[in-house]
Amino acid sequence: MILTLSCPDRHGIVAAVSGFLMQRDANISDAQQFGDAVSGTFFMRVVFEPADGDAIEAVRQAFAPLAERFEMDWTLRGPEPRRVMILTSKFDHCLADLLYRWRIDELPMTVTAIVSNHPRDLIGHVDLGDLPFHHLPLRDSGDAAAKAAQEAELLRLIEATGTELVVLARYMQVLSDDLAGRLAGRCINIHHSFLPGFKGARPYHQAHARGVKVIGATAHYVTADLDEGPIIEQDVERISHRDTPQDLIRRGRDIERRVLARAVRRHLEDRVLLHGAKTVVFED
Template sequence: MSALNHPTYVLTLSCPDRLGLVHAVSGFLLEHGGNIEEAAQYNDPDTGLFFMRVQFSCAKHSHEALRTQLGTFATPFAMQWSLHATAQPMRTVLLVSKEGHCLNDLLFRWKSGLLPLDIRAIVSNHREFYQLAASYNVPFHHIPVTAATKAQAEAKQLEIIQAEGAELVVLARYMQILSDDLCRKLAGRAINIHHSFLPSFKGAKPYYQAHDRGVKLIGATAHYVTADLDEGPIIEQDVARADHSKTVEDLTAMGRDTESQVLARAVKWHSEHRVLLNGHKTVIFK
């Protein structure tokens, strides 16, 4: 809610760039009783696209009425847009395997009020974290995955995601490769944390690869999940310095901290509707 206790919304949009877009959007909001609280825009000279995020309060229209009016307004501009009420936390499902540092970090930040999420379920192919889930009162679903049962397991996962109305799926060190079909169904709403500074050291055991190459920096990358493994649009990255004295175990421990922080920032920005897709890249209004 805004300072006046009016409902607050976030509008995000993209469209072909042209003169007067900021004026048009702000004029539309003014006409419909909107009070702009935060606004940012970006013109991509490479693609000729315009991106904008506006947070505004509005008591004149309901959410649905605003959506109807926006649909009419956006059509002449060929806008892709979305409208979200800030009072509604983002319904989220977390996937995890045997390493729980990212899961634990996200749960703690959520319960501390640092992430605008509604974590509806935790899904894992192992049983390790059912007690952690219970301590946060989050339903835990154990769905084993083998090569022979992968299709059935993914069908169960998707059933849970859909039943919970999840707007976001976070792969918090979920170490199974999702099928192309599931990647397509979750396009734009599934975030993965890769324990490497992509595009370097893709695939399995990147810290071993990095140690073997004697790197001076290790990193982590949060990106959207796509059918192309570790190739999805990048949301956030960070690094930690290393030197010749660091063992694989040292690098792994350092990397876990970096992974947790990078994933948390990516999830926060996504849940606040600050990330807009721009082809295979992202525009982030921090």
């Protein structure tokens, strides 16, 4: 089981949590904590093996009074893989990488569906196997009624499949404020620049025009503000004046897929705790 929590920082939190688990004869296999001196907030992630026969609901009920005493925002999750839906457009490199890592058991998830605003034969050469594929077209993103209808169908699909995490793997559509709000904290996007620089469309061309010496990619939670959500993972690579926009796009593909994969894995392993506009990420 994995316990994550955040609460006002004070003496005795670690002792209380470890003491609770000891009383239930649980074995702690990993524990990490962080106290943010600026906000006075404490964060903790504990992985433990419960005693034989100690069900997760019983642990939750028993832990609730302690969580209330320390004013904790907390979750307790079992070993079941998260249910994940992947959205994509025509670019397939991030989708292909996620599916490869899933197939070799690097990403502990159950893929509920692949969704695209393009037909299946237009999203590259990735092998989807027998995964459910849904084509939800949006021919004119400026048509408010059409966009609302498409997102309503997407939300229905998310709910019908019990999807817990939505991954935008180069899904080249901006989610509405309403849908972004409904998916708060459970929708990860990969943006092909080192945010907060070069937001919006064609960031590699923006970077080339500015003559930057590094390019990067950013995985973040989706919010109503475009490319402003809490950042989970970033990476960069050095470039030079010799690189064209096409060179930047080519080199950027490698950055994008590894950054997105790391962000998704850390979310699946409950290593990411939201902290306002930021995140606390416990490394593995």
